[in-house]
Amino acid sequence: MPAFTSLAEFAALLRNAPAADAAAHQAASDRNGQLTKPPGALGRLEDLALWVASWQGNGRPAISAPQVLIFAGNHGVCAQGVSAFPAEVTVQMVANFQHGGAAINQLSKAFGATMAVHALELDRPTGDFTETAAMTEAETVAALQTGWNAVDPKADLLVVGEMGIGNTTVAAALAAALLGGTGAEWVGRGTGVDNAGLARKAKVVDAGLARHGSRDPMQVLANLGGREIAAMAGAMARARVARIPLILDGFIACSAGLVLHAVTPAALDHAVAGHLSAEGAHGRLLAALGKEPLLSLGLRLGEGSGAALAIGVVKAAVACHSGMATFAEAGVSEG
Numbered sequence: 416m417p418a419f420t421s422l423a424e425f426a427a428l429l430r431n432a433p434a435a436d437a438a439a440h441q442a443a444s445d446r447n448g449q450l451t452k453p454p455g456a457l458g459r460l461e462d463l464a465l466w467v468a469s470w471q472g473n474g475r476p477a478i479s480a481p482q483v484l485i486f487a488g489n490h491g492v493c494a495q496g497v498s499a500f501p502a503e504v505t506v507q508m509v510a511n512f513q514h515g516g517a518a519i520n521q522l523s524k525a526f527g528a529t530m531a532v533h534a535l536e537l538d539r540p541t542g543d544f545t546e547t548a549a550m551t552e553a554e555t556v557a558a559l560q561t562g563w564n565a566v567d568p569k570a571d572l573l574v575v576g577e578m579g580i581g582n583t584t585v586a587a588a589l590a591a592a593l594l595g596g597t598g599a600e601w602v603g604r605g606t607g608v609d610n611a612g613l614a615r616k617a618k619v620v621d622a623g624l625a626r627h628g629s630r631d632p633m634q635v636l637a638n639l640g641g642r643e644i645a646a647m648a649g650a651m652a653r654a655r656v657a658r659i660p661l662i663l664d665g666f667i668a669c670s671a672g673l674v675l676h677a678v679t680p681a682a683l684d685h686a687v688a689g690h691l692s693a694e695g696a697h698g699r700l701l702a703a704l705g706k707e708p709l710l711s712l713g714l715r716l717g718e719g720s721g722a723a724l725a726i727g728v729v730k731a732a733v734a735c736h737s738g739m740a741t742f743a744e745a746g747v748s749e750g
C-alpha cells in the first residue's frame with residue numbers, strides 16, 4: 416500500500432507529522448550544560464546537537480548512518496534556452512554519479528555517507544510550463560513517491576540533492592509563485608548563462624506565472640514542476656514523518672522545501688540549511704524559510720554538495736555533545 420495516492424493525501428501526511436521529542440531535547444540541553452566548556456562556547460554546534468537529539472529522540476545522539484539521495488529530472492522549459500548546458504548533460508551526469516566520478520561521490524565518501532542516485536524518466540521531460548502544466552497530478556504523485564520510498568528509515572541524517580539541466584528556472588518559478596515577486600527577482604545564472612540568458616529566464620518565469628494561476632502549493636509543484644524537485648519534496652517529507660534530521664542544499668533543493676513549507680511551516684522543522692549557494696536568490700529563499708545557512712563557500716553546484724559538506728559540521732556537533740566529558744567526570748572546576 417503506498418503511503419499516499421493523491422496530492423491532498425500527501426499534504427495531509429505532512430500536516431499530521433509528529434513533532435520533535437521534547438524530552439530528548441531537554442535531556443540533551445541538561446547534558447550540554449554540564450560539558451567541559453564555558454556555557455555557549457561551542458556556538459551553533461550546541462544548537463545543532465540539541466536539534467539532532469530532538470529529532471532522533473535521543474538525548475545523547477549519534478550519527479552513524481547518514482544518507483545522501485540525488486534525484487535527476489529533465490525539463491520541457493529547456494526548449495526556451497534557459498541553461499548554459501544542453502539537456503543531455505542530465506543523463507550523462509547520472510552515469511557519472513553511478514561510476515563515482517561526481518563531486519557528490521567524493522563528498523559522500525569523505526563524510527561517511529551512503530549515496531544513491533534516482534533518475535526520473537529522463538527520456539520524458541516535463542511539459543514546458545510556459546505552454547502547459549509541467550506534470551499531471553498522477554506524474555507528480557509518482558515523483559513524490561519515488562522520493563518518499565528512497566529514504567532509508569534507518570538513516571540518522573539525510574541529505575537530498577538534485578541534477579537537472581534547466582532546474583534553476585523551475586526553482587525560480589516555484590519561489591515566485593509561492594512567495595511573490597517577478598521572474599527577474601528570482602532567477603540567477605545557474606550553470607552560467609550570460610545576460611541575454613538571464614533575461615530569457617526572467618521572461619520564461621513570468622510567462623509561467625501568467626499561465627498558471629493556482630497558488631495551492633501542491634498544484635504549483637505540478638504546474639511548474641520538476642520531477643526531481645517533486646522527488647526531493649517526497650524524500651524531505653518522509654524524513655519529517657520518520658523524524659530523520661535533514662540538511663537542505665542549494666537553491667533548487669530549497670525550492671522543494673518551500674513547497675512543503677507552504678503546505679505547513681512545521682514541515683521543515685526537522686531541517687537545517689547546509690549552505691548559502693552563489694545562486695543570487697538563495698539567500699532570500701532561505702530567509703523566507705527562516706533558515707540560517709551553516710556554510711558559505713561560494714558553491715553553486717547542486718547535487719547535494721553544500722549539504723553534504725555540512726554533514727561534517729553536524730557530525731562534529733554530535734561528537735562533541737555525546738563524547739565530551741562533564742565537569743564532574745573530568746574534575747574541572749565550574750565557573
Ligand SMILES: O=C(O)c1ccc[n+]([C@@H]2O[C@H](COP(=O)([O-])O)[C@@H](O)[C@H]2O)c1
Pocket residue numbers: 497498499500577578579580581582583584604605606607608664665666667668692693694697714715716717718
Ligand atoms: O544548488 C544550487 O544552488 C545550484 C545553483 C546553480 C546550478 N545548480 C545545478 O545546475 C543545474 C541547473 O542549472 P541551469 O543553469 O541548467 O538551470 C542543476 O543540475 C543544478 O544541480 C545548482
Ligand SMILES: Cc1cc2nc[nH]c2cc1C
Pocket residue numbers: 500504508577578579606716717718
Ligand atoms: C557538469 C555539470 C554537473 C552538475 N552537477 C549538478 N549540476 C550540474 C550541471 C553541470 C553542467
